[in-house]
Amino acid sequence: MVLAWKQARNRTQPDPHYQAMLRYKEVPQWWYLVLFALCFFAGLAVNIIGETTLPVWGYIISLLLGSFIAPFSCILYGLYGSGVATNQISKMVAGAVHPNLPLANLFFASWSHQVILLAVNLANWLKVGQYTKVPHRVMFATQIYGTLLGAGLNYAVMTIIVNSQREILLDPQGNNIWSGSIVQSLNSQAVTWALAKQMYGVAGRYLIVPLGIVIGLAIPVFHWGLIKLIPRLKEWPINTALIVAYSGINYYGNTSWIWSSIAVGIFSQLWLRRRLPRIYNKYNYLIGAALDGGSQLVIFILSFAVFGASGTAHPFPTWWGNPSGNPDHCL
Structure with a gap:
C-alpha cells in the first residue's frame, strides 16, 4: 500500500x-x-x-x-x-x-x-x-x-x-x-x-459468531505456518481467506447463479486467458462491463414485465429449467 x-x-x-x-x-x-x-x-x-x-x-x-x-x-x-x-x-x-x-x-x-x-x-x-x-x-x-x-x-x-x-x-x-x-x-x-x-x-x-472472526484469522496464519514447515506448499496458489469467506455464502437463497459464475470464470480466466491472451487483453474487461450492464438492464425489464414488480405477474411456463418448486431443484 x-x-x-x-x-x-x-x-x-x-x-x-x-x-x-x-x-x-x-x-x-x-x-x-x-x-x-x-x-x-x-x-x-x-x-x-x-x-x-x-x-x-x-x-x-x-x-x-x-x-x-x-x-x-x-x-x-x-x-x-x-x-x-x-x-x-x-x-x-x-x-x-x-x-x-x-x-x-x-x-x-x-x-x-x-x-x-x-x-x-x-x-x-x-x-x-x-x-x-x-x-x-x-x-x-x-x-x-x-x-x-x-x-x-x-x-x-x-x-x-x-x-x-x-x-x-x-x-x-x-x-x-x-x-x-x-x-x-x-x-x-x-x-x-x-x-x-x-x-x-x-x-x-x-458466542461462536464473534469467535468466527478469530477462527477466520487463525486459518490463514495456520496456512502460513504450514508453508514455513513445508515450503513446497507455496507452489499451490491457495487463498484461505477467500475460501473461508465464500464457504458461508451458500446457506440461503438460490444457488444456481454460483454455477454460471464458475462457468464464466473458468472460460475467461482459465481457457481464454491462457489460450488466446491477445483477445483476452483486448476484450475481456469490455465484455465484463457489457455483461454487468446487460444483466442489470434485463433484471429491470423482467422485474416489471414478468415478475410483477408493478403488481401483475406474468410467470414463465413451468418446465425443467423453471420448476414450480425450488428453481435450483433442491428438496
Missing part, C-alpha cells in the same frame, strides 16, 4: 495502462475534498433530521471505521478480484459503542459499511476507466451522475416493489423471485448486536 501510494504521488507506476492515462488531466484533489464535504454534511443532516438515535460522534466514528477498512478491502479486490465481507465488523463495533440501541446500531453499520462498499465499487470502475482509456475528469463526472441517477431510480423502483409485493416481502420464506430476507436480516442483526453482551457474550447462546 505504501509503495502504491508513493508511485501514485510520483507518477512512477509501471503499469502501461497507468502510463497511457498520463496524457489526460488528473482530477484535482480539491474536487474530492468538496465532494467529501458535501456528502459529509448531507449525511449529518439526514442522521439528525431522521431521528436515527445515532449521536453525531457515533456518525463520525462510523465513517472513520469505514475509512480505515476501505484501503485494505480495495487492495484485496485489486489483487484477487474479490474481497472479504466486513459488514459484520461494523455491526460488532456498533454494538460495543451503542449498546441497547438497535436503530443506532443499524445506521452506524450502514454508514460504516457504505464507505467500504462504495470505495471498492468506485475504485473498481475507475480501474475499468483506466483500461478503456476514459479521461479522469470524465470518469469523475460520470460516477457522480451515475450515483445520483441510481439513487433516484433505486428509490422509485424500491417504493413500487414494496407497495406491490408487500405481503411476500413480509413473509420470512418469500418465494423464488421476491424475498425480504436481506432487509430482514439487517434488522435482526441490528437488534441482536445491540444486545451483544446477552446474545454473543461468554454466557450467550451465539
Whole structure:
C-alpha cells in the first residue's frame, strides 16, 4: 500500500495502462475534498433530521471505521478480484459503542459499511476507466451522475416493489423471485448486536459468531505456518481467506447463479486467458462491463414485465429449467 501510494504521488507506476492515462488531466484533489464535504454534511443532516438515535460522534466514528477498512478491502479486490465481507465488523463495533440501541446500531453499520462498499465499487470502475482509456475528469463526472441517477431510480423502483409485493416481502420464506430476507436480516442483526453482551457474550447462546472472526484469522496464519514447515506448499496458489469467506455464502437463497459464475470464470480466466491472451487483453474487461450492464438492464425489464414488480405477474411456463418448486431443484 505504501509503495502504491508513493508511485501514485510520483507518477512512477509501471503499469502501461497507468502510463497511457498520463496524457489526460488528473482530477484535482480539491474536487474530492468538496465532494467529501458535501456528502459529509448531507449525511449529518439526514442522521439528525431522521431521528436515527445515532449521536453525531457515533456518525463520525462510523465513517472513520469505514475509512480505515476501505484501503485494505480495495487492495484485496485489486489483487484477487474479490474481497472479504466486513459488514459484520461494523455491526460488532456498533454494538460495543451503542449498546441497547438497535436503530443506532443499524445506521452506524450502514454508514460504516457504505464507505467500504462504495470505495471498492468506485475504485473498481475507475480501474475499468483506466483500461478503456476514459479521461479522469470524465470518469469523475460520470460516477457522480451515475450515483445520483441510481439513487433516484433505486428509490422509485424500491417504493413500487414494496407497495406491490408487500405481503411476500413480509413473509420470512418469500418465494423464488421476491424475498425480504436481506432487509430482514439487517434488522435482526441490528437488534441482536445491540444486545451483544446477552446474545454473543461468554454466557450467550451465539458466542461462536464473534469467535468466527478469530477462527477466520487463525486459518490463514495456520496456512502460513504450514508453508514455513513445508515450503513446497507455496507452489499451490491457495487463498484461505477467500475460501473461508465464500464457504458461508451458500446457506440461503438460490444457488444456481454460483454455477454460471464458475462457468464464466473458468472460460475467461482459465481457457481464454491462457489460450488466446491477445483477445483476452483486448476484450475481456469490455465484455465484463457489457455483461454487468446487460444483466442489470434485463433484471429491470423482467422485474416489471414478468415478475410483477408493478403488481401483475406474468410467470414463465413451468418446465425443467423453471420448476414450480425450488428453481435450483433442491428438496
